[in-house]
Amino acid sequence: MTAAVRTSRVSKSYGAFVALKDVDLSVEPGERRAIIGPNGAGKSTLFSIIAGQKPPTSGSIFIDGADMTGARPDQLWARGLSRTFQRNQLFQNLTVWENVELACAAHHRGLFKSVSRDALDDEIGGVLERVNLLGSHDVRVANMAYGEQRQLELALALAGRPRILLLDEPTAGMSPAETQAMLRMMIALPREITILIVEHDMDVVFSLADRVMVLNLGEVLADGTVREIQGNRNVSEVYMGKAL
Amino acid sequence: MTVADVIVQRRSKPFVALRLWSVLALMIAAFAAAPFLGMPQFVQALVIEILVFSLLALSLNVLLGYTGLVSFGHAAFFGIAGYAIGIIAIHISTDILVTFPLAVLVAALCAVPIGWLSIRLSGFYFLMITFAFAQMVFVAAFRWKPVTGGSDGMIVPGATLFGAPILGSRESFYFFVLAVFTVCAALLYAIVVSRFGRTLVGIRESTPRMRALGYNVRRYKLAAFVVGATFGGVAGVLNSLFNLFIAPESAHWTQSALVLVMVLIGGAGYFVGPIIGATIVLLLQHWLSSYTEYWGLVLGILFIVLITGAREGIAGLVMQGWNHLRGKGP
Ligand SMILES: Nc1ncnc2c1ncn2[C@@H]1O[C@H](COP(=O)(O)OP(=O)(O)OP(=O)(O)O)[C@@H](O)[C@H]1O
Ligand SMILES: [Mg+2]
Numbered sequence: 001m002t003a004a005v006r007t008s009r010v011s012k013s014y015g016a017f018v019a020l021k022d023v024d025l026s027v028e029p030g031e032r033r034a035i036i037g038p039n040g041a042g043k044s045t046l047f048s049i050i051a052g053q054k055p056p057t058s059g060s061i062f063i064d065g066a067d068m069t070g071a072r073p074d075q076l077w078a079r080g081l082s083r084t085f086q087r088n089q090l091f092q093n094l095t096v097w098e099n100v101e102l103a104c105a106a107h108h109r110g111l112f113k114s115v116s117r118d119a120l121d122d123e124i125g126g127v128l129e130r131v132n133l134l135g136s137h138d139v140r141v142a143n144m145a146y147g148e149q150r151q152l153e154l155a156l157a158l159a160g161r162p163r164i165l166l167l168d169e170p171t172a173g174m175s176p177a178e179t180q181a182m183l184r185m186m187i188a189l190p191r192e193i194t195i196l197i198v199e200h201d202m203d204v205v206f207s208l209a210d211r212v213m214v215l216n217l218g219e220v221l222a223d224g225t226v227r228e229i230q231g232n233r234n235v236s237e238v239y240m241g242k243a244l
Numbered sequence: 245m246t247v248a249d250v251i252v253q254r255r256s257k258p259f260v261a262l263r264l265w266s267v268l269a270l271m272i273a274a275f276a277a278a279p280f281l282g283m284p285q286f287v288q289a290l291v292i293e294i295l296v297f298s299l300l301a302l303s304l305n306v307l308l309g310y311t312g313l314v315s316f317g318h319a320a321f322f323g324i325a326g327y328a329i330g331i332i333a334i335h336i337s338t339d340i341l342v343t344f345p346l347a348v349l350v351a352a353l354c355a356v357p358i359g360w361l362s363i364r365l366s367g368f369y370f371l372m373i374t375f376a377f378a379q380m381v382f383v384a385a386f387r388w389k390p391v392t393g394g395s396d397g398m399i400v401p402g403a404t405l406f407g408a409p410i411l412g413s414r415e416s417f418y419f420f421v422l423a424v425f426t427v428c429a430a431l432l433y434a435i436v437v438s439r440f441g442r443t444l445v446g447i448r449e450s451t452p453r454m455r456a457l458g459y460n461v462r463r464y465k466l467a468a469f470v471v472g473a474t475f476g477g478v479a480g481v482l483n484s485l486f487n488l489f490i491a492p493e494s495a496h497w498t499q500s501a502l503v504l505v506m507v508l509i510g511g512a513g514y515f516v517g518p519i520i521g522a523t524i525v526l527l528l529q530h531w532l533s534s535y536t537e538y539w540g541l542v543l544g545i546l547f548i549v550l551i552t553g554a555r556e557g558i559a560g561l562v563m564q565g566w567n568h569l570r571g572k573g574p
Binding site: 126 | 454
């Protein structure tokens with residue numbers, strides 16, 4: 001089967017600093033893959049390269065087998081790839097509804113693809129329902145609690161009806177209850193969506209992921225099933241004492 | 245609460261725009277009636293000037309307030325269209341059906357390459373490159389003496405319609421400007437509340453997110469740039485037709501700065517902000533300059549007070565006060 005996402009020897013340098021070195025990643029369609037590793041390992045950098053926000057210094061990116069190295073974010077999006085950001089990228093001065101509206105309108109753009117008001121409203125409402133934000137539809141994002149902002153971050157990524165979803169630390173900064181709610185939302189996502197998730201919370205990783213890739217100092221330290229990773233000594237060492 | 249409930253609730257909200265436009269319609273009607281009620285000629289001239297600069301400020305606000313692009317060279321298009329109409333009137337035809345659209349078209353066409361290059365940069369660099377382009381327009385007007393008259397400026401022939409001179413009287417020009425302003429303001433409003441306009445707001449709020457959502461941000465920024473330049477060009481045309489004269493100062497950086505100040509004083513986040521700003525700045529200028537040549541100082545102080553005390557300008561203050569009165573809090 002062609003991998004949904006594949007990177008081939010992807011490297012990224014900032015001057016003399018090497019943030020990623022020869023990263024090979026291959027994610028099957030429908031797979032849920034966690035990418036873990038300590039702070040500064042290069043996880044977000046890898047996401048930005050896959051999603052077209054940053055060009056790799058060398059190496060290639062393939063989406064469904066097509067070479068997308070150097071493509072713009074909107075071109076990757078057109079291929080069904082969507083992402084959330086580690087630091088919220090929301091439309092702070094707009095309401096929750098208006099935020100999702102911009103996201104939903106994205107795939108109805110163009111003179112000939114215009115969509116009816118009713119269809120768009122239904123779609124926006126549907127997305128908000130999925131992330132439990134329907135009740136806050138008229139709240140300005142800047143006035144929302146942080147946990148809710150994280151939910152909206154997920155909503156914006158889902159609104160494009162992605163086939164491939166990159167989630168960068170979706171539960172970071174959330175309370176345990178909020179984390180559980182977010183986990184339920186992610187587990188409930190349709191299996192057809194290929195998910196790559198960067199996450200520090202190991203409960204989330206092990207409940208959600210099929211496979212795990214471990215990055216350390218820009219290099220792949222391990223890549224395997226949840227069970228394999230749990231038993232991997234190197235990984236335990238990197239996480240120093242944290243029981244996996 | 246179900247999706248259907250929320251949609252019903254959203255659609256039953258009062259239509260705020262209607263209130264804004266009923267107020268504006270009343271004001272426009274009052275201005276239209278004023279000459280018949282004995283509005284003196286010099287007041288008419290002042291209103292004309294305010295409307296011209298309000299339009300220029302409104303057009304800049306498409307970039308500044310809606311897209312979040314701080315242009316420091318918006319007067320370039322004011323100047324380009326202002327010269328274009330003079331040059332067309334001298335060399336081709338003075339018929340307003342030719343000069344007006346053609347001059348605006350020239351400004352819009354110039355905005356395509358200038359915008360194409362400028363939007364590649366962001367933040368401070370965008371500001372500097374727009375400044376540089378505007379200075380190039382200024383220098384061209386200043387140096388290209390055979391065409392522009394150089395520092396002496398250029399006499400702009402009066403407009404005609406099918407061979408007959410028109411807009412010759414102050415009063416007829418007053419009505420003309422009022423009509424053009426009303427049409428342009430309505431068009432600009434329609435643009436900023438359209439899906440296109442809301443996309444621009446998204447770019448202002450979070451460009452990375454818009455890119456990740458699949459929007460081709462550069463294309464939208466370029467479109468915003470050209471729209472701003474086009475309406476700025478209309479303002480330039482009106483200015484030239486009113487003064488029947490244009491000088492390089494129209495494209496000078498101080499002119500770009502003045503429009504920027506108008507928008508910020510009035511409130512960049514609000515549609516009517518630029519109109520309020522242009523009115524206040526021009527009234528201050530007229531009123532104070534008869535007392536002191538340091539009127540710019542007063543303007544500067546007002547600017548500093550507003551920028552530090554009320555980021556959202558006078559329109560923001562008014563809205564805060566209004567919400568306060570209705571007990572809704574900020
Ligand atoms: N624009 C940049 N210029 C220089 N160095 C950068 C830049 N962006 C990231 N880095 C560096 O690259 C390394 C990897 O950063 P990255 O954000 O990918 O880490 P991460 O694995 O996501 O970490 P975290 O868990 O803290 O989010 C870090 O050391 C960071 O300082
Ligand atoms: Mg990160």
